[in-house]
Amino acid sequence: EVQLVESGGGLVQPGGSLRLSCAASGLTVSSNYISWVRQAPGKGLEWVSVIYIDGSTYYADSMKGRFTISRDNSKNTVYLQMNSLRAEDTAVYYCARGFPAGRWGQGTLVTVSS
Amino acid sequence: EIVLTQSPGTLSLSPGERATLSCRASESVSSNYLAWYQQKPGQAPRILIYGASGRASGIPDRFSGSGSGTDFTLTISRLEPEDFAVYYCQQYASSPWTFGQGTKVEIK
Numbered sequence: 001e002v003q004l005v006e007s008g009g010g011l012v013q014p015g016g017s018l019r020l021s022c023a024a025s026g027l028t029v030s031s032n033y034i035s036w037v038r039q040a041p042g043k044g045l046e047w048v049s050v051i052y053i054d055g056s057t058y059y060a061d062s063m064k065g066r067f068t069i070s071r072d073n074s075k076n077t078v079y080l081q082m083n084s085l086r087a088e089d090t091a092v093y094y095c096a097r098g099f100p101a102g103r104w105g106q107g108t109l110v111t112v113s114s
Numbered sequence: 115e116i117v118l119t120q121s122p123g124t125l126s127l128s129p130g131e132r133a134t135l136s137c138r139a140s141e142s143v144s145s146n147y148l149a150w151y152q153q154k155p156g157q158a159p160r161i162l163i164y165g166a167s168g169r170a171s172g173i174p175d176r177f178s179g180s181g182s183g184t185d186f187t188l189t190i191s192r193l194e195p196e197d198f199a200v201y202y203c204q205q206y207a208s209s210p211w212t213f214g215q216g217t218k219v220e221i222k
Contacts, residue, residue: 035211037159044216045151045159045202050209058209061115094158100149100206102170104158 002026002103004095009108012085020080020108022095029071033099034078036069038091039107048093051078085112116141116205120214126222133190135217137203142183147207150179150188153216154199162201163188193219 008020022034035050049059049069057069068081078095092107117140127133137148146166151159161170163179166186176191190197198221203214 045213047204047211047213050211060210100161100164100204102161102164106158
């Protein structure tokens, strides 16, 4: 069964960093498009980033230069390194597989607050 | 960046009625790379439609997608109680992939 499990969320101070993980089972991350999508409390979906099968990476404009998506094929895991975090980055972060995103994890909550 | 505008913001309907949701793009979505998702409170989104009109696996045939270029529509032919939720469109034709702001379908 295909499964994506996010982890690494938590409380971080403004300006801090956090690395989210998306561990995959039942699929090979290197053979799939894996994206990150976030949802602030009570708000809509916001696309964050994607890593293509060929390793190309793309970001939403507001995350460029602060967020980095990567993958570790040996661990079958995709990461989202988030730096210079702001209060407005507070959200549930989902990873999802496919083009478009056909299978989603359950999300991990990131709270940026002092 | 392709901006997607969904309308209406909220749709108040009764079970059994037909729902028509609109998604308009600021520029043409190439290859009709337009998807629709359903999200219920506390749950991750679920894909309904891909490629503007392709129904995802396991999705009932009361859900249908249509449109091309800049204008797209999601139609729910007869609303079931479990269909009351928020619906999002997304374009994945060009980076950054973008979502519409969502349409809430609520019980009248």
